[in-house]
Amino acid sequence: MGPRTSIPQASIPPISLRRRVTDHVMTGISVLTVLLVLVPLFAIFAYLVYKGIGSINIAFLTQTPKPVGEPGGGMANAIVGSMVILGIASLLGVPLGIGAGIFLSEYGRNRYGDIVRFVSDVLNGVPSIVIGIVAYGLVVMRQKHFSALAGGVALAIMMIPTIARTTEQMLLLVPQAIREAAYGIGVSRWRTTLSITLRTATSGVITGVMLAFARVAGETAPLLFTAFGNQYWNWKTDQPTAALSLQIFTYAISPFDEWHRQAWAGALVLIVLIVAAVAAVRIAVRHGTLAGA
Amino acid sequence: MSNQALPRPRFNAPEPEREQKAALKVEASTKPLLQGKVSEIPDAVFGWAMRLCGLAVVALLGLIVYQLVVGSQLSWHAFGWKFFWQSDWNPVSDQYGALPFIYGTIVSSLLALIIAVPLSLGVAVFITEMCPTGLRGILSFTTELLAAIPSVVYGLWAIFVLVPILRQYVQPFLAKTLGWTGLFSGPPYGIGMLAAGVILAIMIIPIISSITREVLTVVPQHQREAALALGATRWEMIRMGVLRNARAGIVGAIILGLGRALGETMAVTMVIGNRPEIAKSLFAPGYTMASVLANEFTEATGDLYLSALIEIGLALFFVTIVVNALARLMVWSVTRGQPSRSIA
Numbered sequence: 001m002g003p004r005t006s007i008p009q010a011s012i013p014p015i016s017l018r019r020r021v022t023d024h025v026m027t028g029i030s031v032l033t034v035l036l037v038l039v040p041l042f043a044i045f046a047y048l049v050y051k052g053i054g055s056i057n058i059a060f061l062t063q064t065p066k067p068v069g070e071p072g073g074g075m076a077n078a079i080v081g082s083m084v085i086l087g088i089a090s091l092l093g094v095p096l097g098i099g100a101g102i103f104l105s106e107y108g109r110n111r112y113g114d115i116v117r118f119v120s121d122v123l124n125g126v127p128s129i130v131i132g133i134v135a136y137g138l139v140v141m142r143q144k145h146f147s148a149l150a151g152g153v154a155l156a157i158m159m160i161p162t163i164a165r166t167t168e169q170m171l172l173l174v175p176q177a178i179r180e181a182a183y184g185i186g187v188s189r190w191r192t193t194l195s196i197t198l199r200t201a202t203s204g205v206i207t208g209v210m211l212a213f214a215r216v217a218g219e220t221a222p223l224l225f226t227a228f229g230n231q232y233w234n235w236k237t238d239q240p241t242a243a244l245s246l247q248i249f250t251y252a253i254s255p256f257d258e259w260h261r262q263a264w265a266g267a268l269v270l271i272v273l274i275v276a277a278v279a280a281v282r283i284a285v286r287h288g289t290l291a292g293a
Numbered sequence: 294m295s296n297q298a299l300p301r302p303r304f305n306a307p308e309p310e311r312e313q314k315a316a317l318k319v320e321a322s323t324k325p326l327l328q329g330k331v332s333e334i335p336d337a338v339f340g341w342a343m344r345l346c347g348l349a350v351v352a353l354l355g356l357i358v359y360q361l362v363v364g365s366q367l368s369w370h371a372f373g374w375k376f377f378w379q380s381d382w383n384p385v386s387d388q389y390g391a392l393p394f395i396y397g398t399i400v401s402s403l404l405a406l407i408i409a410v411p412l413s414l415g416v417a418v419f420i421t422e423m424c425p426t427g428l429r430g431i432l433s434f435t436t437e438l439l440a441a442i443p444s445v446v447y448g449l450w451a452i453f454v455l456v457p458i459l460r461q462y463v464q465p466f467l468a469k470t471l472g473w474t475g476l477f478s479g480p481p482y483g484i485g486m487l488a489a490g491v492i493l494a495i496m497i498i499p500i501i502s503s504i505t506r507e508v509l510t511v512v513p514q515h516q517r518e519a520a521l522a523l524g525a526t527r528w529e530m531i532r533m534g535v536l537r538n539a540r541a542g543i544v545g546a547i548i549l550g551l552g553r554a555l556g557e558t559m560a561v562t563m564v565i566g567n568r569p570e571i572a573k574s575l576f577a578p579g580y581t582m583a584s585v586l587a588n589e590f591t592e593a594t595g596d597l598y599l600s601a602l603i604e605i606g607l608a609l610f611f612v613t614i615v616v617n618a619l620a621r622l623m624v625w626s627v628t629r630g631q632p633s634r635s636i637a
Contacts (some may be wrong), residue, residue: 040439041436219519252563
């Protein structure tokens with residue numbers, strides 16, 4: 001009886017030309033942005049290698065800077081100076097940073113931990129030049145002169161928040177059951193934290209430390225008025241000290257071609273040293289030398 | 294800096310030695326394993342030592358604020374708020390106004406954002422939504438490699454490669470086509486505000502794109518499927534299903550990039566021209582808050598001069614802290630509740 005109801009047909013309208021074109025255009029734009037971003041990356045690396053390789057020689061790696069106009073000379077003192085400053089920074093920053101990381105993961109699952117977490121994230125965003133001012137006030141003003149120590153303090157301040165946060169994350173990845181197993185056989189809490197939790201996460205923690213190290217290794221701004229730079233050899237930590245990044249800056253803004261050449265060489269050496277340091281520690285971790293005895 | 298590169302650590306918890314195992318078994322059968330009370334003192338000492346380390350991080354921030362505030366007292370008393378809107382910077386007559394530096398910082402950072410935001414969004418969208426899986430890892434790695442190059446090396450490259458290109462090709466072109474706006478007029482030196490903006494953009498692209506990528510990955514998959522099921526094209530799916538949901542996080546990523554641009558020192562100092570003037574044209578040299586610190590701090594002879602510089606540092610510090618805190622809250626609002634992946 002009654003009128004036959006028609007079964008509704010699911011009909012999909014064809015996608016209009018406009019929508020198809022938009023889709024293709026946006027995909028094209030997206031690919032284009034990737035290419036545009038990759039161009040400077042490759043340009044920087046290619047230039048660095050091309051300009052740097054030609055200027056690196058034995059003299060560059062073994063001599064101190066020559067006065068303007070005299071050819072030759074090198075950045076040996078700056079390479080060593082950078083290592084001294086970074087050594088001081090690591091000595092101060094790594095234990096404190098790991099300690100803060102342990103606090104965050106093992107003792108800081110509460111409001112106090114949240115405060116420390118937020119503060120370390122904020123510290124991470126403080127411009128490095130401002131950290132330089134602080135280190136100037138803390139160390140240089142007291143000592144009355146620029147020093148490797150002041151530079152180390154500045155870089156340590158920059159390392160601590162990064163190390164704290166990555167250490168925290170790595171420790172949190174360690175399963176709770178491992179800690180409980182240790183407690184269960186009567187191991188005290190501090191011993192569990194150090195010998196079980198921290199040791200289990202060693203490779204991750206060390207990777208985090210190296211990340212922080214690599215980040216500050218090329219820093220220039222906080223060293224400008226802390227380490228200051230030096231044209232000669234200096235082995236005292238309370239005297240102005242040369243650093244590779246400072247030397248690159250000075251040479252780059254100078255009007256001399258010879259110095260420009262050396263700036264490129266310095267930049268290449270700097271990046272190679274950073275990569276080498278990170279790789280060396282990673283390999284050491286993999287082969288168990290640093291994985292705890 | 295994103296910590297994505299961190300590998301999951303290997304769980305190599307120490308195995309008890311074989312003899313110890315054997316010893317444990319024997320002892321367990323004869324007498325209770327634990328005897329006497331475990332001393333609680335070492336535990337307490339260790340716990341407090343770690344808390345002290347945590348406290349040190351907070352103290353560090355306090356120390357920074359204290360140093361900056363004390364150091365800038367002299368200048369604050371001499372100029373008050375006037376310091377921030379006076380444009381006279383003259384060490385000889387001991388007159389200090391920070392306006393040219395504030396202007397330079399804002400303009401160069403905004404310029405960087407204008408260039409970097411579309412590019413980083415394009416890269417992030419490509420990597421998360423369009424890219425073949427094989428290419429994804431390589432692309433994320435290469436863009437993050439950009440973040441690992443020291444700022445001074447960017448500056449070096451900018452002086453010898455970017456600036457000549459700007460001077461010879463880009464600036465004449467801009468002057469010819471857009472010169473009437475007044476933004477692109479004057480002699481094309483190469484060095485100036487435009488160069489600073491471009492190099493800053495190159496430096497903040499990895500930050501914005503890697504955080505945007507993280508934000509886009511946490512957009513639930515069913516949002517994409519729903520959009521596609523409604524007959525959306527891929528771009529419509531990205532626009533309506535993905536980008537709209539990730540809006541707050543993307544804005545957060547952009548602000549985080551802004552925070553980095555505001556405080557960036559070396560590369561900018563090397564190409565901006567370092568002249569405390571406020572010019573309409575982007576070809577003209579400028580000066581930023583960070584660069585004036587880099588250039589003049591060691592040469593500041595008078596107490597007031599030094600104090601004025603420290604006050605600029607204080608202002609820079611506060612601005613970046615506010616910007617960063619804001620950005621973090623916005624990124625958290627999107628990624629919260631997701632498996633913890635750090636956004637640093």
